[in-house]
Amino acid sequence: MLNPTKAVKPVKASGSKSAHRIGGRYWNKYKSLYLLMLPGILFLIIFRYIPLYGITIAFKDFQVKKGILGSDWVGLEHFIYLFGNRSFWSVLGNTVIMSFYKMIFGFPAPIILALVINELKNVRYKKLVQTFTYMPHFISWVVVAGIFLQLLSPGTGPINFVIKSFGMDPVYFLGDPRYFRGTMVFTGIWKSVGWDSVIYIAALTGIDTGLYEAATIDGCTRLKRIWYITIPSIMPIIVMMLIMRSGKLIEDNFDQIFNFLNDGVLSVGDVISTYVYRLGIEKMKYSYATAVDVFRNVVSFVLVFLTNTIAKKAGEEGLW
Amino acid sequence: MDSVFHKRRHSGPPVSRTERVFDGVIVICTLIVSFSMLYPLLFVLGRSFSSPDTVNLSGMSVLPKKWSLVGYSFVLKSSFIWTGYLNTIVRTLLGTAIGLAVSIGYAYPLSKKNLPGRNVLTFMLILTMFASGGLVPEYILIKNLGLFDTIWSMVLPSAMKAFNVVIIRNFFMSIPEELDEAAEIDGCSAIGTLFNIILPVSTPIIATISLWMIVQHWNSWFDCLLYMRDPNRFVLQIVLRRIIFESSVEMTGAVSAEQQVSQEVVKYATIIVATAPILMVYPFIQKYFVKGIMMGSLKG
Structure with a gap:
């Protein structure tokens, strides 16, 4: 006769033993994998999460001697000062205006370039155009700023040479507040339009050619095919890029602006990142500069969140 | 005969006039874009080989007025x-x-x-x-x-x-x-x-x-x-x-x-x-x- 309790017990015992054995084997099996990850984990903790904790200095009166942990909490003092500070609002305004211009002109540019490149029939010429347009991406902003400083020079630059040959006065593209933003938009597009178009070109090559053939048989013109087939096909990617970009409405390209910025255009060219650098590093107002950064991060997150919600409501696929 | 000629030049269906105009516009656009990408680099390259007294002469040419390796x-x-x-x-x-x-x-x-x-x-x-x-x-x-x-x-x-x-x-x-x-x-x-x-x-x-x-x-x-x-x-x-x-x-x-x-x-x-x-x-x-x-x- 079978005794159910006796029969159950050994099973239970062996079950927990084998679970234990499996646990040990898990550790043995995965030990080397965890070891492989260890440098990465340490990296994340030291170089990502400690600075992340460091943003608490935005709420503290940070003293170098006392350290981040030892400094006294001051609550929202820096933020209150920030919102009452006229220079902050001007910098915020500059940032948003510049991003807005860059969005209007800089966002469609790579899409248009991708559509144009996609229409090229000669494969070798197409490759050549791609090579030329991607090239500026691989040059540093220091060099790009150096090049444009010479090109746009009012005295000796070729651009002003053309302007002057039409009998007009030379334009101070980098020294005149009226032209500085435009110059930033243009140089920004010059450097990144090719590289930004890569993702759209990738999407374009994925479109089913059968669609085009059917449209051609139906007598669609090239423009109509672009409008009714090509653009709708890459719409999801356009929307995704737009959402990701919207968070950047309050961000700016430090590498670019910092290298072009000069005293003459500070009134329009000073943006959040250059402001944070000047106050945080040069004037050592650590807590205040961090508060500006925190403010920017919060706003940019809210922006991404809002655009994503709007995109979803409009029936497009969002980021999440 | 005209259509035969077309067929020989293009392996696809005959190309209409508007098609060719469209292709031409596209090529011109890409030429302008490529030029604007290359010109700044060529300009700097040319000037880097100029002599110090001619480097600041204004002009659009990418070639140096007087060659020199001083730089x-x-x-x-x-x-x-x-x-x-x-x-x-x-x-x-x-x-x-x-x-x-x-x-x-x-x-x-x-x-x-x-x-x-x-x-x-x-x-x-x-x-x-x-x-x-x-x-x-x-x-x-x-x-x-x-x-x-x-x-x-x-x-x-x-x-x-x-x-x-x-x-x-x-x-x-x-x-x-x-x-x-x-x-x-x-x-x-x-x-x-x-x-x-x-x-x-x-x-x-x-x-x-x-x-x-x-x-x-x-x-x-x-x-x-x-x-x-x-x-x-x-x-x-x-x-x-x-x-x-x-x-x-x-x-x-x-x-x-x-x-x-x-x-x-x-x-x-x-x-x-x-x-x-x-x-x-x-x-x-x-x-x-x-x-x-x-x-x-x-x-x-």
């Missing part, structure tokens, strides 16, 4: 440009090696679907894409770690990028699991499998990521500006900044008034010397750069 002779003589070059090469090699090792080390275990704690480790990585400490906390950290004026301040903080790790992980996950399992049955350790099985079939993605890292290190300057005080430790981009924007005489070694006349040519020559390596190699390896973007965008 390059200063560049070759400037010790700061040479140490800058050396420092850039060292940081690029070291930074890329460390960056690759750390990123692959983090990505490979994450590609194992049954790794305990995989979700937490992934989350820990992805979060850094959205939240960062920002300029000041990072600056304080480097200061507290005592990394000022050491190469580590330029190599370590940028070692592992979440985006790169995700791309590598996705590639690893696309490798058939049977390969892994077979190696394990043969008694290969996890690390042995990575080196003997996984990495050899992952060369496209490893090439792409290393090239990204190389370009990023070659072009970086801000970390050097923040953390390096000793001019002998400046990277090329910072030396370049000094020469171009501050017309630093110290950096070019143009001390006498006569020599300072050459300062403008030196600027152009320095730009070329600093950019040439990347631009000369780039057309040949362009496809690897693009491949990575596609992998990231299609799967991420």
Whole structure:
């Protein structure tokens, strides 16, 4: 006769033993994998999460001697000062205006370039155009700023040479507040339009050619095919890029602006990142500069969140 | 007869007039774009070979009015440009090696679907894409770690990028699991499998990521500006900044008034010397750069 309790017990015992054995084997099996990850984990903790904790200095009166942990909490003092500070609002305004211009002109540019490149029939010429347009991406902003400083020079630059040959006065593209933003938009597009178009070109090559053939048989013109087939096909990617970009409405390209910025255009060219650098590093107002950064991060997150919600409501696929 | 002629020239259906006009417009557009991309570079190249007295003559031509190598002779003589070059090469090699090792080390275990704690480790990585400490906390950290004026301040903080790790992980996950399992049955350790099985079939993605890292290190300057005080430790981009924007005489070694006349040519020559390596190699390896973007965008 079978005794159910006796029969159950050994099973239970062996079950927990084998679970234990499996646990040990898990550790043995995965030990080397965890070891492989260890440098990465340490990296994340030291170089990502400690600075992340460091943003608490935005709420503290940070003293170098006392350290981040030892400094006294001051609550929202820096933020209150920030919102009452006229220079902050001007910098915020500059940032948003510049991003807005860059969005209007800089966002469609790579899409248009991708559509144009996609229409090229000669494969070798197409490759050549791609090579030329991607090239500026691989040059540093220091060099790009150096090049444009010479090109746009009012005295000796070729651009002003053309302007002057039409009998007009030379334009101070980098020294005149009226032209500085435009110059930033243009140089920004010059450097990144090719590289930004890569993702759209990738999407374009994925479109089913059968669609085009059917449209051609139906007598669609090239423009109509672009409008009714090509653009709708890459719409999801356009929307995704737009959402990701919207968070950047309050961000700016430090590498670019910092290298072009000069005293003459500070009134329009000073943006959040250059402001944070000047106050945080040069004037050592650590807590205040961090508060500006925190403010920017919060706003940019809210922006991404809002655009994503709007995109979803409009029936497009969002980021999440 | 006309249609026969068309058919012979184009293998496709006969091309209408509007089609040809459309093609022409497209070609002209791309010619203008290509020209505007190339002209600034050619202009600087031409001016770098000009003589000091003609370099500032205005004009649109990319060819020098009077050829001369004065600019390059200063560049070759400037010790700061040479140490800058050396420092850039060292940081690029070291930074890329460390960056690759750390990123692959983090990505490979994450590609194992049954790794305990995989979700937490992934989350820990992805979060850094959205939240960062920002300029000041990072600056304080480097200061507290005592990394000022050491190469580590330029190599370590940028070692592992979440985006790169995700791309590598996705590639690893696309490798058939049977390969892994077979190696394990043969008694290969996890690390042995990575080196003997996984990495050899992952060369496209490893090439792409290393090239990204190389370009990023070659072009970086801000970390050097923040953390390096000793001019002998400046990277090329910072030396370049000094020469171009501050017309630093110290950096070019143009001390006498006569020599300072050459300062403008030196600027152009320095730009070329600093950019040439990347631009000369780039057309040949362009496809690897693009491949990575596609992998990231299609799967991420």
